[in-house]
Structures are given as C-alpha cells and as structure tokens.
Amino acid sequence: MxxxxxxxxxxxxxxxxxxxxxxxxxxxxxxxxxxxxxxxxxxxxxxxxxxxxxxxxxxxxxxxxxxxxxxxxxxxxxxxxxxxxxxxxxxxKQTTYTRSISSPQSEDQLDRIGKHTYTTVNVVLLGLAGTGKSASGNTILGRKHFVSKPSSNPVTTECQAEETEINDLHVRVIDTPDMFDDETEPSVRDKHVKRCKELYESELCVFVLVMHVSRFTDGERDILKKLENTFGTKVKEQTVILFTRGDDLEEADMTLEDFLHSCQPGLKEIIEKCNNRCVLFENRSSSSDQVEKLMNTVSTVLKKTAKID
Ligand SMILES: Nc1nc2c(ncn2[C@@H]2O[C@H](COP(=O)(O)OP(=O)(O)O)[C@@H](O)[C@H]2O)c(=O)[nH]1
Ligand SMILES: [Mg+2]
Structure with missing residues (x-):
C-alpha cells in the first residue's frame, strides 16, 4: 500500500x-x-x-x-x-521471520538467512534501577558496552542502544534507566519512554523485564500494570522475564524451576501473565548458554507476534 x-x-x-x-x-x-x-x-x-x-x-x-x-x-x-x-x-514479508530466528537446517536456509541479517530484533531491557539491566545488556552483547556498577544512585540515566549479531539475527539491545520509579518526574519519565520507543520504532521488539532473583520489591508488585500503561496492553505478550544473579540460586542449591515453584504469589502472577517466559542470567559468567536460552525465548515471542501477511 x-x-x-x-x-x-x-x-x-x-x-x-x-x-x-x-x-x-x-x-x-x-x-x-x-x-x-x-x-x-x-x-x-x-x-x-x-x-x-x-x-x-x-x-x-x-x-x-x-x-x-x-x-x-x-x-x-x-x-x-x-x-x-x-x-x-x-x-x-513473504518469508516467515521464524526462518531467520531458528537454527539453519540447510544450505538453502543459510542463504536465505544471509539475506535477512538486516531484520533487526529489538531487545528492550526494562526494570528497576540496580536489577542488572546494563549488566545483562553487556552479557547479551558479549562485551562491556553499558556502564554497570554498584551504586545507590541510578547509573544509567539515558536510553542507549547497541547492536550485535546473534545466530544470524541482527539484535539491537536497548538499555534503559528505571522508567517505573514513582519518584521520577513524569516529564523525565516521558522523555525516556519517548526515546526508548524511537529506538525500536517500527521493528520487531521484545521486552525483557529484568529482576534480581533474590529480591522482589514493592516497586515491582505492579510493574506489569506500569508496563502496560507505558507500552500498551499487549506488552505482556511480548515480555520475557530475566532474573539476574543466578549464582545466588546456585549457592542455595536451587534451580530456576525450584525458585519459580516457591516464589511469592505476587511474582508468580507476573510470571504467569508473561506466559511463564523466564530466563536466568549470571552476569559474572560469560557462558553463552544463558544468551542462547534468552534468544530462544525471544524467538518464541517473535513467532507469536510477528505479523506475516
Ligand atoms: N553477582 C551479580 N551481580 C550482578 C548481576 N547483574 C548485575 N549485577 C551487579 O548489580 C549492580 C547493578 O547492575 P546494573 O547493571 O548497573 O543495574 P541496572 O541499574 O539495572 O542497569 C552492578 O554492580 C552489577 O555488577 C549478576 O547476575 N550477578
Ligand atoms: Mg543500568
């Protein structure tokens, strides 16, 4: 048209x-x-x-x-x-996006994927300050691009994007400041939201809600509502939950499944609303397994949401 x-x-x-x-x-x-x-x-x-x-x-x-x-x-x-x-x-438009997001099966598919590397998938990291958004962004990129450090003040103050190729998929990682803090001035929050939307506009987009695995805070109780108010009511269909500090679970001899099974009802509800799409990261580790798992989950979201006419 x-x-x-x-x-x-x-x-x-x-x-x-x-x-x-x-x-x-x-x-x-x-x-x-x-x-x-x-x-x-x-x-x-x-x-x-x-x-x-x-x-x-x-x-x-x-x-x-x-x-x-x-x-x-x-x-x-x-x-x-x-x-x-x-x-x-x-x-x-004619080729299903799934071709470029699943592993290549044949030479022919490899060729097609080669042609499609310009398909950008935006991975938008959202969550409260200090949960590990920037650190997770760096883990996804495989390099330290975003500033991530312990601080009582927010470290990330602007939305930023950095791109990489993962399994023939062009990925734009968008790191954001805490956009859900009630203390933040609405005009500042609106500015961040506008910038974030500009960064992913008109392209495939998956939201990654980053949470600290051993800390579910009051500010996170209504985070899905805040996400919906900011990005629209369909946002949960496009959201993956990423828990950071996987080592905390390992030290307690727990798996992610154990954790999910025994977590607070408030958190359970959020997870269920996101169709149980959860991954666990340990940002101190450079294991590519965790990124692979995230990208597999991202691709399940894309398969569901990508509109192929
Ligand atoms: N041990 C551990 N520390 C982490 C992990 N993820 C983030 N951190 C630390 O948590 C602090 C805050 O992380 P940061 O990425 O700046 O959080 P952001 O405000 O959400 O971007 C930093 O000191 C990180 O090193 C993790 O998976 N394991
Ligand atoms: Mg940050």
Whole structure:
C-alpha cells in the first residue's frame, strides 16, 4: 500500500495525521526534484523528524534520474537501489521471520538467512534501577558496552542502544534507566519512554523485564500494570522475564524451576501473565548458554507476534 501525502508546506501537510493511520510504514520516501538543495532537503527532513518523532534516517530520499548517491547527510537511493530495497521488504514479508530466528537446517536456509541479517530484533531491557539491566545488556552483547556498577544512585540515566549479531539475527539491545520509579518526574519519565520507543520504532521488539532473583520489591508488585500503561496492553505478550544473579540460586542449591515453584504469589502472577517466559542470567559468567536460552525465548515471542501477511 502506498500512501501519498500532500506537498510539504501546503496547509494540509500534517504528516503525523497520515502516520496515525499507519504508524509503522515499511518505508518513508522523500521525493525531490532535479537541482534540489542538499541543505534545504536536510532542513525539511529535520522538520519531519520533529513532526513525527521518527529518526532522520527513516526518511529515504529518492534521487531524481541521473543522480548518483554521494555523501549526503540524509539516506539517499537511486530508483534502482530503491527497487532493491523494496524487494527486500517484500521478501521479508513473504518469508516467515521464524526462518531467520531458528537454527539453519540447510544450505538453502543459510542463504536465505544471509539475506535477512538486516531484520533487526529489538531487545528492550526494562526494570528497576540496580536489577542488572546494563549488566545483562553487556552479557547479551558479549562485551562491556553499558556502564554497570554498584551504586545507590541510578547509573544509567539515558536510553542507549547497541547492536550485535546473534545466530544470524541482527539484535539491537536497548538499555534503559528505571522508567517505573514513582519518584521520577513524569516529564523525565516521558522523555525516556519517548526515546526508548524511537529506538525500536517500527521493528520487531521484545521486552525483557529484568529482576534480581533474590529480591522482589514493592516497586515491582505492579510493574506489569506500569508496563502496560507505558507500552500498551499487549506488552505482556511480548515480555520475557530475566532474573539476574543466578549464582545466588546456585549457592542455595536451587534451580530456576525450584525458585519459580516457591516464589511469592505476587511474582508468580507476573510470571504467569508473561506466559511463564523466564530466563536466568549470571552476569559474572560469560557462558553463552544463558544468551542462547534468552534468544530462544525471544524467538518464541517473535513467532507469536510477528505479523506475516
Ligand atoms: N553477582 C551479580 N551481580 C550482578 C548481576 N547483574 C548485575 N549485577 C551487579 O548489580 C549492580 C547493578 O547492575 P546494573 O547493571 O548497573 O543495574 P541496572 O541499574 O539495572 O542497569 C552492578 O554492580 C552489577 O555488577 C549478576 O547476575 N550477578
Ligand atoms: Mg543500568
């Protein structure tokens, strides 16, 4: 489906209104005339960014015939490149996402997966401060990217993203500050939520609720409600619970199953609402098993939620 908007600068150019009907288009194309001014187009893209909240790179400039892409500040495509991009989008829609998220079975599948590495899966780490979101982000990335340390003050103060490839899947790990603390100013919280949504917008997304395995706090009792208020009522269908400090369980000679079996009713309810999708991490350990288990759980969520027309 193509949506053609009125010319920019006309009285009815309210693009946000058009986007509200289809908030996650596969592509936003910006068509320009021969002899366009790079500076003017860049300014207009900034206006679009402000109006829609979409990052500037989401607007792809379609170059007039005869133009070659060069070092423009914006993303630009010749018509030929644009058709290639469109082919990719169509192919992606026709191929079930599950192909790229399950292990390759054959050469043919490997080929297909190779083509699909541009499918980005966003893994959004959410939870209270100090639960180990940043440390878990680093474990998923396999490197220390996010600052994680003991502190009585929140260490992570802005949403941040870092990307990696895991089993042929392009994963964007989004680390967040505590967005559920009642003490936080609503305007600050809204700013974080907006930024977080910008980071994963229009792509596959799984929320990972990070919790300290041996500490279930009052602030976490209604965390699912807060999550729903922030990310919509369907959020629990897209949520995996990640318990950190797996060593605590090991020291007590307990498995995750033992823990889940004997945990508080409040926590049990949260887990059940998330369809018992739980994983255990020990961020001091570099074992890739834990990441593998998380990614398997992530893929079960994607298989359920990915819309394949
Ligand atoms: N022992 C242990 N410590 C952890 C684990 N995960 C996080 N931590 C520690 O908990 C503290 C807070 O972690 P951090 O990632 O900054 O929490 P965040 O505020 O949720 O991002 C840091 O000192 C981490 O080293 C874990 O799995 N095991
Ligand atoms: Mg942090």
């Amino acid at each position: 193509f949506i053609c908007t009125p010319d920019l600068g006309t009285p009815c150019d309210d693009i946000s209104e058009f986007l509200s009907k289809n908030p996650h288009p596969d592509m936003c194309l910006f068509v320009v005339k021969k002899g366009f001014s790079t500076e003017q187009i860049w300014q207009q893209i900034h206006v679009l960014n402000e109006k829609t909240g979409k990052p500037t790179e989401e607007f792809k400039v379609v170059l007039p015939l005869g133009y070659e892409p060069k070092d423009f500040p914006f993303k630009s495509f010749t018509l030929e490149q644009l058709f290639n991009e469109l082919d990719k989008v169509i192919e992606l």
